[in-house]
Every structure is written in structure tokens, then in C-alpha cells.
Amino acid sequence: MNSSTNRYLIKNGRLIDPANKIDGEFDILIAGSKVESVGKGLKNNNAEVVDAKGKIVAPGLVDMHVHLREPGREDKETIETGTLAAIRGGITSVAAMPNLEPQAVDSAGMVKRVNDIAKAKARANVFVIGAITRNREGKELADIKGMKRHGAVAVSDDGASVQDERLLSAALKEAKKNSILVISHCDDRRISGQGVINEGFIATKLGLRGIPKSAEYEFVRRDIELAKKTGASLHIAHVSCKESCDIIRAAKRSHLAITAETAPHYFTLTEECCVTYDTNTKMNPPLRTKDDVAAIKKALADGVIDAIASDHAPHSLHDKDIEFDKAAFGIIGLETSLGLAAAELIGNKTLGWAGLIARMSSNPAKILGIKRGGLGKGATADIVIIDPDKEWIYEGASIASKSKNSPFIGWKLKGRVTEVFVNGTPHPPLSPKGRGEGEGKFLGASLCHT
Amino acid sequence: MVKWVKKDLLGLEYLSREEIELVLYTADSFKEVTTRQIKKVPALRGKTVVNLFYEPSTRTRTSFELAAKRLSCDVINIAVEASSVAKGETLIDTGRNVEALNIDIIVVRHSSSGAPYILSRAVKASVVNAGDGWHEHPTQALLDMYTLKSKLGRIEGLSVSIIGDIAHSRVARSNIWGLTKLGAKVTVCAPPTLIPIGIEKFGVRVTSDIDEAIRGADAINVLRMQFERDSMQAFPSRIEYFKQYGITEERLEKAKPGLVVMHPGPINRGVEMSSEVADGPRSVILEQVTNGIAVRMAVLYLVANAKEHLTLPSPPSGERKKVRGKETQFEQ
Ligand SMILES: [Zn+2]
Numbered sequence: 001m002n003s004s005t006n007r008y009l010i011k012n013g014r015l016i017d018p019a020n021k022i023d024g025e026f027d028i029l030i031a032g033s034k035v036e037s038v039g040k041g042l043k044n045n046n047a048e049v050v051d052a053k054g055k056i057v058a059p060g061l062v063d064m065h066v067h068l069r070e071p072g073r074e075d076k077e078t079i080e081t082g083t084l085a086a087i088r089g090g091i092t093s094v095a096a097m098p099n100l101e102p103q104a105v106d107s108a109g110m111v112k113r114v115n116d117i118a119k120a121k122a123r124a125n126v127f128v129i130g131a132i133t134r135n136r137e138g139k140e141l142a143d144i145k146g147m148k149r150h151g152a153v154a155v156s157d158d159g160a161s162v163q164d165e166r167l168l169s170a171a172l173k174e175a176k177k178n179s180i181l182v183i184s185h186c187d188d189r190r191i192s193g194q195g196v197i198n199e200g201f202i203a204t205k206l207g208l209r210g211i212p213k214s215a216e217y218e219f220v221r222r223d224i225e226l227a228k229k230t231g232a233s234l235h236i237a238h239v240s241c242k243e244s245c246d247i248i249r250a251a252k253r254s255h256l257a258i259t260a261e262t263a264p265h266y267f268t269l270t271e272e273c274c275v276t277y278d279t280n281t282k283m284n285p286p287l288r289t290k291d292d293v294a295a296i297k298k299a300l301a302d303g304v305i306d307a308i309a310s311d312h313a314p315h316s317l318h319d320k321d322i323e324f325d326k327a328a329f330g331i332i333g334l335e336t337s338l339g340l341a342a343a344e345l346i347g348n349k350t351l352g353w354a355g356l357i358a359r360m361s362s363n364p365a366k367i368l369g370i371k372r373g374g375l376g377k378g379a380t381a382d383i384v385i386i387d388p389d390k391e392w393i394y395e396g397a398s399i400a401s402k403s404k405n406s407p408f409i410g411w412k413l414k415g416r417v418t419e420v421f422v423n424g425t426p427h428p429p430l431s432p433k434g435r436g437e438g439e440g441k442f443l444g445a446s447l448c449h450t
Numbered sequence: 451m452v453k454w455v456k457k458d459l460l461g462l463e464y465l466s467r468e469e470i471e472l473v474l475y476t477a478d479s480f481k482e483v484t485t486r487q488i489k490k491v492p493a494l495r496g497k498t499v500v501n502l503f504y505e506p507s508t509r510t511r512t513s514f515e516l517a518a519k520r521l522s523c524d525v526i527n528i529a530v531e532a533s534s535v536a537k538g539e540t541l542i543d544t545g546r547n548v549e550a551l552n553i554d555i556i557v558v559r560h561s562s563s564g565a566p567y568i569l570s571r572a573v574k575a576s577v578v579n580a581g582d583g584w585h586e587h588p589t590q591a592l593l594d595m596y597t598l599k600s601k602l603g604r605i606e607g608l609s610v611s612i613i614g615d616i617a618h619s620r621v622a623r624s625n626i627w628g629l630t631k632l633g634a635k636v637t638v639c640a641p642p643t644l645i646p647i648g649i650e651k652f653g654v655r656v657t658s659d660i661d662e663a664i665r666g667a668d669a670i671n672v673l674r675m676q677f678e679r680d681s682m683q684a685f686p687s688r689i690e691y692f693k694q695y696g697i698t699e700e701r702l703e704k705a706k707p708g709l710v711v712m713h714p715g716p717i718n719r720g721v722e723m724s725s726e727v728a729d730g731p732r733s734v735i736l737e738q739v740t741n742g743i744a745v746r747m748a749v750l751y752l753v754a755n756a757k758e759h760l761t762l763p764s765p766p767s768g769e770r771k772k773v774r775g776k777e778t779q780f781e782q
Binding site for chain 2: 199202207322323
């Protein structure tokens with residue numbers, strides 16, 4: 001494509017723009033970094049034409065839970081490789097979690113530092129999430145006000161909960177005062193202890209320490225209660241079990257400002273996948289049961305869970321290819337998020353495409369309060385074009401992320417991203433060879449089924 | 451009789467009844483060897499066994515060492531100290547380095563559940579699990595079953611109670627898999643805090659009543675209480691445990707006359723069992739030790755001549771997603 005014209009006309013596609021309540025055949029004209037117009041049968045007007053016949057045209061996906069590892073652990077991922085992986089998955093905006101090593105994003109200076117690297121290197125938009133407490137140690141509040149002023153879109157101690165209830169309460173008050181969202185990773189360490197997989201028969205069979213679901217839902221309950229008392233906006237990260245869904249459902253019924261996300265692995269995999277001690281099935285919260293998977297799908301369908309986020313957590317081989325109890329938690333997910341969601345949720349009629357796009361674009365954008373996730377006139381031209389029924393194979397050799405820790409290698413996924421625009425500029429999601437098209441080769445690295 | 455094809459012995463979960471019976475049958479012929487004047491056969495001459503122990507265990511290591519030597523294997527013992535693990539060599543690195551010495555069989559003991567699985571995926575040598583975390587200790591269960599069978603003539607239909615810290619016991623798990631496959635009725639008995647969640651799904655009866663576990667049992671397998679480790683948090687003291695769960699002559703008064711008492715060793719006398727019981731007529735504890743060599747000879751002999759990597763059945767739930775590979779295989 002010739003980008004010097006900087007005008008693109010995307011024609012004949014099915015435009016799904018939930019924020020503007022659009023789902024139909026509309027053309028969209030991009031001029032510079034903005035959407036110039038949306039309508040039927042738009043004139044070419046010197047724009048390069050992109051034919052989207054048979055495809056879905058949607059606002060670029062927004063992944064609100066991503067670990068980019070830079071600065072500090074560039075051996076696992078960089079902002080450049082992470083956002084390249086995002087583009088591959090149709091994701092044009094990511095929210096980067098603050099749990100960097102050795103220094104968490106807990107100050108205005110660190111927010112600025114991540115933003116500066118992103119400005120120079122990122123392929124997609126990077127929004128910064130700051131820590132709630134200093135270096136995420138759960139002891140004293142971080143400079144929430146300063147981070148907000150430098151552009152942080154939320155605060156979270158993700159990877160851990162703020163265990164101290166009084167401190168979290170103070171954080172929620174401070175967040176409310178500064179109109180910033182608090183994202184809770186719910187894990188009561190007094191309950192989860194040294195656990196590594198879901199508590200139950202599988203943990204017993206494998207001789208691994210279990211993590212009871214209550215470690216999650218008791219803190220979902222606690223954090224919602226505190227949000228209610230303080231009036232702060234609270235978002236629950238990576239919901240993994242039925243009880244958490246029920247608690248959030250009840251909170252929403254009583255009109256609290258609570259939102260929630262889940263990750264694709266929580267609606268595709270169960271604890272049964274851990275039976276081969278494949279450490280790519282080790283995550284926090286852990287994979288749960290079939291009943292939990294069903295509850296997560298239901299909560300996605302009825303809007304109790306607002307968003308799908310990958311919890312992209314890159315780890316090097318030497319952190320993963322070791323004993324199960326010693327291996328790092330987490331998997332990469334930017335490149336597979338849409339493909340898994342389409343295969344699992346649309347395939348099983350949990351959601352239609354419009355519902356899926358809402359949960360992967362307009363909803364997370366709204367939760368974070370960022371001007372993304374919509375394609376009205378004048379909006380930033382972040383756009384994804386998806387071939388909805390195209391099946392593809394996630395191949396290990398094709399992974400753009402610096403780390404390869406995925407249980408989905410060799411899986412057949414659905415919904416191929418064919419074009420991505422970030423701020424009006426096309427970013428080819430595919431390598432020239434047409435990565436992953438047609439017959440895939442099973443690499444045998446992962447051992448997981450549902 | 452079935453033919454043995456598995457290159458590894460990782461656990462009894464993935465052995466069939468016929469395969470377990472084959473090990474016991476093979477052990478029988480080696481048992482005879484161990485009673486000869488010259489206790490050695492050339493069955494595995496030229497093969498090399500490494501005992502790779504990440505946890506100290508003189509008994510199990512000695513038993514494997516003797517078993518290998520009686521098969522005319524060369525044996526190397528590697529005790530990996532926690533400190534050298536901390537220095538950074540991973541299990542897979544160690545395994546591959548050992549294999550580079552042209553080793554045929556790696557016998558591994560590890561404190562992490564699943565470590566032998568991870569090792570077996572990385573090496574071509576046979577891997578024999580000599581105990582992994584709380585997961586499995588297959589040769590211990592095989593020797594327990596061998597001893598039971600030689601004492602009582604059969605396994606099928608026997609009532610066997612496993613007593614002690616079920617939650618943290620690999621011996622318990624392997625015994626449960628093996629005994630239930632061979633048709634025994636298994637009861638597990640422990641204080642409620644030491645009964646792991648979902649244990650009944652193994653198809654065992656669960657009780658915290660020690661007298662109920664003894665009543666009607668043909669055999670009891672009494673586990674070692676690791677008060678210095680995991681059992682500690684769950685039970686207040688050794689004396690208290692002995693009072694409530696210790697196996698004593700008084701407790702055994704109501705037992706079946708022919709009750710067989712087993713213990714994987716080493717015994718904590720006065721904790722899980724009184725000396726009178728340990729040394730008494732019902733005890734087969736020393737026979738277990740003797741039989742352990744024959745059983746381990748059988749295991750080494752069988753895996754040494756097999757090539758097949760473990761094939762796991764896929765988990766039962768949901769829809770299969772894999773493009774290739776009907777079965778999940780460790781082999782790559
Ligand atoms: Zn988290």
C-alpha cells in the first residue's frame with residue numbers, strides 16, 4: 001500500500017461499531033489519522049481503496065491487560081515486539097500493567113519513561129497503568145495523582161492484590177479524588193498460599209498445591225464492598241470462576257460502578273489441561289472447571305463480564321521449561337485472543353460478532369476512558385479488518401512475541417485479521433509469506449485440550 | 451501375557467492392570483535370583499543406570515542400586531544438592547548432561563511433583579520415577595502389592611486400608627492407583643485435615659475413624675508421618691497423633707486374624723506405629739524391603755528394553771482442538 005496519500009477508503013465490508021450502534025454494510029473513509037466519513041457508497045476521492053467484501057470492519061481491538069516487560073525484562077518482551085504481536089491479533093491499543101522488574105511503574109517519572117519508549121518503538125497505542133502501591137509492595141500508596149497527570153489510565157498492583165484492606169480503601173479514595181480507575185487482581189494470599197493450580201481432584205491427583213476459588217472471589221467481594229463505600233470506579237481483572245461472576249452480577253444489579261474482564265484461557269481451557277504438567281497451563285488465577293467455563297461464557301453473554309483481555313504474560317523458556325511448581329505463572333495471548341474468542345464464543349453462539357467486538361474494543365476503551373473503540377466521524381482511525389470465517393493455525397514459528405509460552409500452539413483458530421490501521425496508517429498483520437495460512441504443522445509443543 | 455512397551459515408569463496411573471501384573475510376575479523370577487548363593491544375573495550387562503536424587507533417600511537409592519547391580523548394570527549415584535539447583539542448572543540440563551554420558555536408565559527422585567514427566571520429555575533414556583513430590587512413588591506401590599500378593603495369594607477382592615498423611619503422600623497415590631486397578635477395595639484413613647480434596651474420586655472409601663479403617667481390613671499400609679514437613683501444620687503433635695491414629699496392639703485386637711501390616715519405612719516408632727506392632731507377627735515391613743529389590747530389578751529390566759514414550763489419554767471434557775496428533779504424546 002502507498003501510505004503517502006494517507007487516504008484510504010474501506011469499501012463493501014460489514015462495519016461493526018458498537019459505540020455508534022452501527023452494524024451493517026458501510027464504507028469508511030480515512031484521511032490522515034482520522035475517520036473522515038462513514039456511509040453507504042462513499043466516493044473514492046483520491047483514496048486508496050481497500051476492498052473488505054465478506055469481511056468485518058471494526059474499531060481496532062483494545063486489550064486492557066497486557067504485560068510488556070519493558071523497561072527491565074527486555075529478554076522476555078519489548079514494547080516493540082509486544083505491540084507487533086498485538087497488531088497480529090488485530091489489537092491497536094494495549095494497556096500495559098505496571099509490574100515491571102526491577103522497578104514497577106509507580107511514579108510520574110516511570111509513566112513518562114514507558115510513554116517515551118512507546119513513542120519511539122510501539123507499533124500500536126500503549127496506555128500506561130500505574131501501580132497502586134510503591135513498587136507494588138502493598139505497604140504505602142504510590143503517587144497516584146502524579147501518574148494520572150502524566151497520562152496513566154488506571155492503577156493496579158496486578159500480579160498481586162493489595163492485601164491490606166485499609167491501604168486499599170485509602171487507594172480507592174485517592175483514585176476517586178483523581179478520577180482514575182482501580183483494577184483489582186483478586187487473590188487473597190492467606191487462602192491461595194503456595195498453590196499452583198486449581199484446588200480439587202486434579203490438584204490432588206497431580207500432587208500439586210491447590211488454589212481455592214475463594215482466594216479469588218472473597219477478594220472480589222471485598223474489593224466491591226470497598227468500592228461501594230468509597231464510590232471509586234473498580235474493574236475486576238481476569239475473572240476465572242463462577243462465584244466471582246455471581247458476585248459481580250449482584251453488584252451490577254445494585255448499580256455499582258463495577259466492570260470486569262476475563263481472559264480467553266478462562267473460557268477455553270480447564271484444569272484438566274494441567275494433567276501433563278505442561279507449565280503453559282499454569283496461570284494465576286488458575287484454570288478452573290467445566291462449570292466455571294460455562295459460567296464465564298454466560299457472564300460474557302449477559303454482560304456481567306464487560307471485556308475480554310489477554311493477560312499477555314511473556315516468559316522465557318528457562319522460566320517455563322522447568323518443574324511445574326517452580327515455573328512462572330502466565331501465558332502470552334495477544335496473537336490468539338481474537339482467534340480463540342471467535343472460535344469459542346461465536347462458534348458456540350455465546351456471542352455474535354457485534355457482541356464480541358464490543359467486549360474486545362468499545363467496552364474496554366470505555367472502561368479505561370480512552371478515546372478509542374469507536375469509528376464515528378473524527379475518531380482516531382484505529383481499524384481492524386477480519387475475515388470472520390477464515391480458519392488458521394497458530395504456529396510456534398510464526399509468533400511475533402519474544403516469548404513463546406502458549407498452550408495454543410498448533411490449535412486451529414477462527415477469524416483471521418487481514419488488515420490493521422493504527423492512527424490511519426496500515427500495519428500489515430501478516431508476513432509476506434502469509435503466515436499460518438492453509439495447512440498447519442502440528443508442533444507438538446503444547447499438550448492441552450479441553 | 452502383555453508385552454512391556456513403555457520406556458519409562460512414571461506412575462501407576464497410566465499402567466494397565468495387565469502391565470502391573472507383568473511387573474509382579476517378572477519380579478517373581480528375580481526374587482528367586484536374590485535368594486541364590488550368587489545373586490547376580492547378566493540380564494542388563496553393559497547398561498548403565500544413574501540414580502539422580504534431588505532428595506536424600508538412602509533406602510530407595512540403595513534398593514535401586516542393588517537391583518541394578520544384580521542385573522549386572524553399572525551404577526552411578528548423583529545426589530543433587532539443593533544448593534547446586536539454586537546455582538541454576540535446570541532439571542532438563544542435568545538430564546541431558548547425564549544422558550550425554552550414554553546412560554540407559556535414569557532413576558529420579560525429586561521434591562517437585564511431575565519432575566520425572568518433564569525429564570522424560572527431554573531425554574531418550576528410560577526414566578524411572580523413584581518418588582516425585584506428593585505425586586507418585588510407583589516402585590514402592592509395586593513392592594507393596596508384590597508383598598501383599600505373596601502373603602495373601604491375591605490382590606483382587608482384598609480390603610486394604612491406607613492410613614496416615616494421605617494429602618502429602620506419593621506412596622498413598624501410587625498404592626491407590628495400583629490396588630484399585632487390581633480389584634482391591636481401598637480405604638484411606640487420615641485426620642480430616644490430611645484428606646485431600648476430591649480423593650473419593652479415585653474410587654476409595656474415605657474415613658477419619660481409625661478403628662473403622664482397621665475393622666475388616668485384610669491389610670493396612672501405614673504411612674510415615676513427616677512431622678518435620680507437611681503433616682506438621684495439620685496435626686498438633688506426634689504424641690497426639692499416636693494417641694488418635696497410632697497403630698497399637700490394642701487397636702489391632704478387633705482386626706481380622708490374618709491382618710497384614712505394611713509400612714514403606716522409615717518407621718517413626720511411637721508416632722504412626724508402636725514397636726510391638728512393627729516387630730510383631732503381622733508386620734511384613736522387612737519383607738517389603740527384601741521384595742523391593744526384586745520388584746526394582748523387574749522394573750529396570752522391563753523399561754531397559756522398551757522404546758515407547760508415554761501416551762496420555764486426552765482429558766475427557768469438551769471438544770478436541772488439536773489439528774494433529776490424535777493422542778497427546780510426549781515424543782516430539
Ligand atoms: Zn493479574
